[in-house]
Amino acid sequence: MNITLPDGSIRELAQGSTGLDLANDIGPGLAKAAVAVVVNGSQMDLCDPIETDSEVSIITINSNDGLEIMRHTLTAQVLARAIKNLYPTAKLAIGPTIEDGFYYDFATETAISSDDLPKIENEMRNIIASGDLINKSLNTKKDAIKAFKSKKEEYKIAIINESEQADDFQIYQQGDSDFIDLCRGPHLPSLEHIGAFKLTKVAGAYWRGKSENEMLTRIYGTAWNNDKDLAAYLNRMEEAEKRDHRKLGKEMDLFHFQDEAPGMVFWHPNGWTIYRELQNFVRKRLVDNGYVEINTPQVIDRKLWEASGHWDKYRENMFITEIDEEHANEKRINALKPMNCPGHVQIYNQGIKSYRDLPLKFAEFGSCHRYEPSGTMHGLMRVRAFTQDDGHIFCTEDQIESETGLFIKFLSSVYADLGFKSFDIKLSTRPQMRVGSDEIWDKAELALETAIKNLGYPYKIDEGDGAFYGPKLDFVLTDAIGRDWQCGTFQLDFNLAERLDAEYVGEDGKKHIPVMIHRAILGSFERFIGILIENYAGKLPLWLAPRQVVIASITSDVNSYVNEVASLLKELNVRVETDTRNEKISYKVREHSTSKVPVIMVIGKKEMEERTISIRRLGSNENTSYSLNDIVEQIAQESKDSSNIQEL
C-alpha cells in the first residue's frame, strides 16, 4: 500500500504496517520522537495497523499535538493509575486535556484535599520512572463492560453503555500493571515521553457536568515538555495573580465589599472617579452615535415583568420588594429591575411612533439587580448590583443590517480607545428555553447572520447560546495577557415589542411591530472596570487614573511653589494632589509609584528657582525637567485625552 507523507512523497509499506513501522522506515530519530500518527485526518496510536493507501503524518513529542497527547496520557494513564494505587476504591470518571493542562474526575470514599497533591505527584513520578510501555486492546462492548465490572468502575460502564459503538472499545494498560482505562486515545507509546508537570488544584465537579448529578473530585494539573516551559507557565500564572483586580482594588483604594451587601460594590473616591470618567466617555460616544439618554425606575410592579416574560423565566433571580400597607386590598409586589428593556418600551409607547421616527435609539446607564447564585460572585466581575451601558434600538426589519454595521463600528472605536485593539464576534442561536415561534426565530437568526455576512466580519457560531427572546452577536475582547472577555452584545428581539404592545405606523398607514435590538458595549461598568484594572495591571491611562498627578516636595522650603503648581493644574481640571509631608523624596516616590499614580512631579529648590518641574512617569525611572508654563498646559491636555492610549 502507498503512504503519502505531508511533503507529498510516497512510501510503499506492507499492508497492516503501523505508524511506528512508517517512522522507522523514514529514520530512527523520527521513530524515537514519534508519539502518534494522523491517518487521513484522524489521530491514531503508533501501534494501530494501517490497512489501505492513506495520507499519514507523524506526530512527534515536540509538536503541539504531541504535547496534547502527552497531557492526555499523563492524566488518563498516570494520574488515574496513581489515584487507584493510593485510593484503591476510587472510581474513575473522565480525564480530558484542557488549555495548558488536564484534569481527572473521580469519586473517592475519603475526601482528597490540596494537601494530598504532593503525595499523588510522587506516586505519579514513581509510575513514570517505570518507563512502562503502553499497550492497547480492542474489545467488544460485552468484554469491555466485563473488564470494568470486575474493577467496579461504574462510570466507565455507564460511558460504554451509552456509547453508540458496537465494539472496538479501546482499553489501555501499562507494562504489567493491572491498571486499565477506557480511552479513545491516542496515547504515548510509553511513559518515557512524559515531560514536566505539576498538579495545581483540587475541586468539585458534577458528573457529566449536570448540577443534578453527584459531585466528583476533580484534580487539575499542568504539563509541559520540559522544566523551562513549566516554570514559564507557573510564572505567567503568578503574573496574572498580581493583576487580580480584587488585590489591586484594595491596594489602590478603589472599592470594597462587605457581608451586609454581598455582590454589591462600595465604591471609594478613587474607584468612583474611574467609574465617572468611563461613564462620561461612553455618554459622549452614545450622543455622537445618535442615541438619546433616558432613565427608568428601579422598582417596578410585577405586572410589567409578567408581561415581558421575565417573571416566568427569571423570578428566582429577581430581588422582590413587598410593601405592607395596612389598608391595601391586595399586597403589591414589585421587583428591582433586572433589566432595562421593559422600561424602555414604556417610554417608546408614549405617543404614536411613525416609521419616520425609526431607528429610535434609547440609551440608559441602567442600574440593575440580579440575585446571582452565591457561588458565582467574583469581585467586580460578577456582582448582584451593576450598571449597564444599556441601549435599545427600535427599528424596522429593513434597518437591521445597517444598524448592525453602525453598532460594530461604534463598538470597535470604543474598544480601541480603551486600549483593546481586536475582538472576536460570536453569533449565538436559539436556546432550549425560549419564547416566540420557530418562524420568528428563523427570521431573526437569518437577519442577523445575513447582516454580519454582508459586512464581511469573521464570526463563529455558538449553537443554542442565544437569549430567550432572540439570537445575538457577542463581542469578545482579548486583554494584555491574552485572556478573553465577553463584553459587547447585540441582541435581536422579535418578541418583547409585541408582548408589550410597541407599534409604529408604517408608510402604508398600518400598524407594525418594531424590531427591538438590545445592545451594550462595555456590558457592566463594574465588570469592565475590573477588566481595565487587570488589563493595565492597575496602571490606568492618564484620563482614567483617579489621581493623575502628585506633586512631591523635597524640602518644606518649596511648599509655596508646590501649591502654586497644584492650583494651576486644578484650574485646568487635572486631578492633582500635593505631598509636602516631612518625608524623604525616595519615600514619596515609592509610595506614589506603588499606588499607581501616573505622573509624579518632584519639586526642590532647583525647580523653584528655575520655575521648572521634574517629572517622573509611572513605569519609568527617568526624570525629565520641564518649564512650568509648557508642562502645565501639556499635562492638562493629556489628562483629558481618551483617544490614542499610549502604549504601555
Added chain:
RNA sequence: GCUCAUAUAGCUCAGUCGGUAGAGCACUUGCUUGGUAAGUAAGAGGUCACCGGUUCAAGUCCGGUUAUGAGCUCCA
C-alpha cells in the same frame, strides 16, 4: 445552588499540645529638611466573622450561620 477550603490589628500574615493574642507594613507623636522605590525612635491599635456546644478553661475542639476563595452549575 453544589464540593472543598478559609475567616486573628487598616493591610499581609504568625499563633505549637486548649491555659486571656504577636510580627512586618500602615497609623499617631518626637527627632530628622532630604534630589527620585522604604531615615529613625517611641506610642496607639484586637468581643480572634457571628450564634451555640464541649471543657475548670476555647483564637485553638465540635455543630450551625454568614461571607470570601478555588472549581462545578448558572448568567435575561
